Amino acid sequence: MKYRKLGRTGFEVGEMAQGLWGMSGWSGSNDQESLGAMQLAIDMGCNFFDTAWAYGEGKSDSMLGEIMHRNPKKRIYDASKIPPANDRWPALPSYKYQDVFSPEHVFKYADLIRKKLRVESIDLLQFHVWDDGWTNEPDFRATVEKLKDGGWIRYFGLSLNRWEPENGIKALHTGLVDVVQVIYNIFDQAPEDKLFPVCQELNIGVIARVPLDEGSLGGKMSLETRFPKDDWRALYFGPENLPKTIERVEKLKKIVPAGMTLPEMAMRFVLSHPAVSTTIPGMRKPDHVRQNITASDSGPLDKGLLAELKKHRWHRKPQHWSD
Numbered sequence: 001m002k003y004r005k006l007g008r009t010g011f012e013v014g015e016m017a018q019g020l021w022g023m024s025g026w027s028g029s030n031d032q033e034s035l036g037a038m039q040l041a042i043d044m045g046c047n048f049f050d051t052a053w054a055y056g057e058g059k060s061d062s063m064l065g066e067i068m069h070r071n072p073k074k075r076i077y078d079a080s081k082i083p084p085a086n087d088r089w090p091a092l093p094s095y096k097y098q099d100v101f102s103p104e105h106v107f108k109y110a111d112l113i114r115k116k117l118r119v120e121s122i123d124l125l126q127f128h129v130w131d132d133g134w135t136n137e138p139d140f141r142a143t144v145e146k147l148k149d150g151g152w153i154r155y156f157g158l159s160l161n162r163w164e165p166e167n168g169i170k171a172l173h174t175g176l177v178d179v180v181q182v183i184y185n186i187f188d189q190a191p192e193d194k195l196f197p198v199c200q201e202l203n204i205g206v207i208a209r210v211p212l213d214e215g216s217l218g219g220k221m222s223l224e225t226r227f228p229k230d231d232w233r234a235l236y237f238g239p240e241n242l243p244k245t246i247e248r249v250e251k252l253k254k255i256v257p258a259g260m261t262l263p264e265m266a267m268r269f270v271l272s273h274p275a276v277s278t279t280i281p282g283m284r285k286p287d288h289v290r291q292n293i294t295a296s297d298s299g300p301l302d303k304g305l306l307a308e309l310k311k312h313r314w315h316r317k318p319q320h321w322s323d
């Protein structure tokens with residue numbers, strides 16, 4: 001496992017981290033297997049975990065608290081998220097800041113999360129949605145300053161809405177945001193245009209999420225893939241998206257170099273960008289933990305392959321099924 005600085009937080013985080021959404025929100029999860037996958041990740045050098053209150057209403061935070069408790073001698077960095085009070089994803093410009101992140105709401109959930117994680121101070125607390133129109137809300141500044149000054153959190157971050165990587169750049173300039181979480185993968189390359197240069201200039205940590213496009217870049221899905229109705233992926237990989245995705249994945253399979261797999265290429269693509277501090281694939285299966293952490297050891301992709309992968313960029317806009 002290689003390590004990178006998470007921007008100005010100074011945290012030395014494994015470049016392959018673990019995202020916990022699937023463990024508490026997707027069908028096919030088994031808590032014992034998930035905890036086993038987390039322990040294996042820690043044993044292989046993983047020290048950064050991304051959770052959120054919304055992943056099972058505290059269940060995911062609680063699992064992270066449990067695994068940290070089982071590993072008292074390891075420095076494990078916890079990152080969680082405050083859910084939007086109006087329970088709407090993504091944030092829309094028409095929503096009022098006060099209806100989404102009022103101080104009462106933020107402090108109530110920060111406290112709930114602290115208890116589930118079993119910590120006094122959360123290493124990184126993120127807002128789970130964001131709209132840049134809220135940047136100058138006085139309560140935004142007051143809340144983040146109070147969270148930090150009062151020792152509730154060490155650092156503050158924003159998780160940007162799906163396929164809106166530039167809807168957060170204004171907030172980055174306030175000095176309040178230490179880390180940004182954004183979708184970045186072989187398909188979704190747009191963060192490279194404007195967001196990453198700003199992060200590099202301001203030394204803001206970048207968490208690249210959804211490195212496998214919710215699983216399609218794992219290479220195991222087909223036109224016949226179906227998910228249970230109560231699994232969010234049934235919506236995402238529905239009739240509008242699944243056929244287009246499979247077509248693109250099949251094109252990518254043709255250019256995977258000998259000796260490499262599609263998921264390895266996808267992970268190494270993400271980690272090839274110097275603005276990226278860490279990536280947080282969902283990995284509930286021990287085999288996925290092993291494969292992904294090994295991909296980190298193999299380092300960046302060569303320039304020729306990166307140039308080829310540029311051609312696979314997919315320009316996408318938020319859809320009714322995408323969040």
Ligand SMILES: NC(=O)c1ccc[n+]([C@@H]2O[C@H](COP(=O)([O-])OP(=O)(O)OC[C@H]3O[C@@H](n4cnc5c(N)ncnc54)[C@H](OP(=O)(O)O)[C@@H]3O)[C@@H](O)[C@H]2O)c1
Binds near residue numbers: 019214
């Ligand atoms: N709004 C937000 O803030 C937001 C939204 C989405 C995601 N996130 C965060 O980002 C994390 C990652 O995103 P994600 O989990 O949605 O999607 P993802 O990481 O792109 O894909 C996860 C899927 O890929 C599979 N996988 C992992 N490694 C693999 C490998 N080597 N080969 C084949 N398949 C592999 C996983 O299987 P198994 O799980 O079965 O091992 C899982 O089905 C989340 O867990 C969450 O922490 C945040």
